[in-house]
Amino acid sequence: MIPVIEAVKIIDKQVAPLEESEQKSVLDSRGQILFEDVFAPINMPPFRQSAMDGYALSLHDDTFYKVIDEVQAGDGHHPILKTGEAVRIFTGAPVPDTANAVIMQEKVTVANNKIILRQTVSTGENIRPMGEQVKKDNIALTKGTKITAAAVGYLTSLGITKINVYKKPSIGVIVTGNELVAAGSPLTYGRIFESNSEMLLSALRGLGYTDVTVQLVRDDYAETFSVLEKAIDQHDLVLITGGISVGDYDYVGKALQEIPVEQLFYKVNQKPGKPLFFGKKKNTNVFALPGNPAAVLSCFYIYVYPALQRLSGDIGYKIPRIKAKSKSDFTKKGNRAQFLKAELKDGEVTILEGQSSAMLQTFALANAMVYIPEEKDEVLIGELVEVILMPI
Ligand SMILES: Nc1nc2c(c(=O)[nH]1)N[C@H]1C(S)=C(S)[C@@H](COP(=O)(O)OP(=O)(O)OC[C@H]3O[C@@H](n4cnc5c(N)ncnc54)[C@H](O)[C@@H]3O)O[C@H]1N2
Numbered sequence: 001m002i003p004v005i006e007a008v009k010i011i012d013k014q015v016a017p018l019e020e021s022e023q024k025s026v027l028d029s030r031g032q033i034l035f036e037d038v039f040a041p042i043n044m045p046p047f048r049q050s051a052m053d054g055y056a057l058s059l060h061d062d063t064f065y066k067v068i069d070e071v072q073a074g075d076g077h078h079p080i081l082k083t084g085e086a087v088r089i090f091t092g093a094p095v096p097d098t099a100n101a102v103i104m105q106e107k108v109t110v111a112n113n114k115i116i117l118r119q120t121v122s123t124g125e126n127i128r129p130m131g132e133q134v135k136k137d138n139i140a141l142t143k144g145t146k147i148t149a150a151a152v153g154y155l156t157s158l159g160i161t162k163i164n165v166y167k168k169p170s171i172g173v174i175v176t177g178n179e180l181v182a183a184g185s186p187l188t189y190g191r192i193f194e195s196n197s198e199m200l201l202s203a204l205r206g207l208g209y210t211d212v213t214v215q216l217v218r219d220d221y222a223e224t225f226s227v228l229e230k231a232i233d234q235h236d237l238v239l240i241t242g243g244i245s246v247g248d249y250d251y252v253g254k255a256l257q258e259i260p261v262e263q264l265f266y267k268v269n270q271k272p273g274k275p276l277f278f279g280k281k282k283n284t285n286v287f288a289l290p291g292n293p294a295a296v297l298s299c300f301y302i303y304v305y306p307a308l309q310r311l312s313g314d315i316g317y318k319i320p321r322i323k324a325k326s327k328s329d330f331t332k333k334g335n336r337a338q339f340l341k342a343e344l345k346d347g348e349v350t351i352l353e354g355q356s357s358a359m360l361q362t363f364a365l366a367n368a369m370v371y372i373p374e375e376k377d378e379v380l381i382g383e384l385v386e387v388i389l390m391p392i
């Protein structure tokens with residue numbers, strides 16, 4: 001059994017980005033990581049641009065200017081100003097080369113085709129220089145940048161429509177257990193509805209992972225072996241739930257050993273999720289999560305999601321943590337570190353009732369987890385605790 005911190009370190013060390021790219025439309029690449037530097041095909045802005053509605057001026061020492069023309073946004077029109085002349089101009093319009101400042105219309109008095117400045121203006125004022133954001137052929141965004149909505153806007157403003165991003169991993173989800181019945185079918189005595197696969201699919205989709213296949217395996221060694229072996233050959237990451245503990249019909253561990261998958265850890269000193277397994281076969285990462293649904297989701301957010309982010313090129317990804325004041329007290333049993341379902345509200349955190357690994361009822365109300373390390377025995381009301389913000 002290894003400590004939580006050790007398990008996190010092993011994943012950080014062992015999981016490297018897939019060295020494969022895919023071309024995506026800029027719009028569809030939000031959340032993905034740039035596989036290479038992107039160069040600006042144009043200057044941004046592409047011309048000297050007015051930042052205000054007002055008057056472009058060819059500056060002189062007097063406050064009087066003669067208005068000789070007008071330039072609207074989108075105009076290709078390019079009037080030539082002599083010193084002391086002005087053109088009416090609008091926000092976003094190209095500033096004529098012969099103008100060296102723009103004054104806001106609120107700061108002038110208009111009289112016929114003349115204006116009188118009511119304030120001094122300095123050279124370059126209210127003009128966005130050509131290439132101010134980025135110059136043509138310079139790097140617009142570097143390899144490794146995460147594509148956010150702002151990046152989508154920025155790249156599109158440069159006229160870029162397609163980019164190469166790290167390919168997202170393909171994921172095989174395998175749920176195990178004779179007791180499992182698909183929701184919608186009749187439930188006979190001793191059986192339960194299978195919920196782990198839908199829960200993981202929902203979490204994965206919500207986080208932008210859509211290349212997912214799901215399979216159900218009965219508690220049968222030969223079937224477990226062959227389904228796992230095939231899934232590991234066909235996916236970048238395999239996620240198994242159930243059958244990883246010590247029961248007579250828990251075949252996952254034995255199958256992983258026989259395939260063989262190199263074990264990087266098995267069993268973490270934590271609650272929930274003690275019998276968590278992580279291993280590798282060639283480039284495929286394998287997580288075997290305990291079957292208890294709350295343990296599945298907890299392990300998914302703490303270990304699997306960071307691994308998926310790393311595979312997708314986001315090597316700096318760390319699960320967000322903050323310190324918050326606890327509104328609850330809690331006494332820990334045993335010396336396992338605990339991830340407690342909690343509600344974070346207005347900067348304070350409440351530890352929820354019902355922390356069993358089998359219970360999703362509490363998890364469904366949680367928006368955070370309180371982390372209690374191995375060595376800590378209790379939490380007191382008002383104490384600062386470590387809170388993990390789940391990417392829900
Ligand atoms: N003698 C011991 N027994 C157990 C130990 C131990 O150390 N010694 N550890 C316990 C802990 S902690 C956990 S966690 C579980 C993990 O067991 P498995 O990974 O083998 O999981 P299963 O037994 O297959 O399932 C556990 C639980 O979850 C339900 N389940 C499984 N799959 C699904 C699914 N797809 N949808 C909904 N629910 C599912 C299953 O019916 C069980 O109730 O082992 C303890 N035992």
Ligand code: MOO
Pocket residue numbers: 270271272273274275290292295357358
């Ligand atoms: O490790 Mo188990 O998930 O505590 O019940």
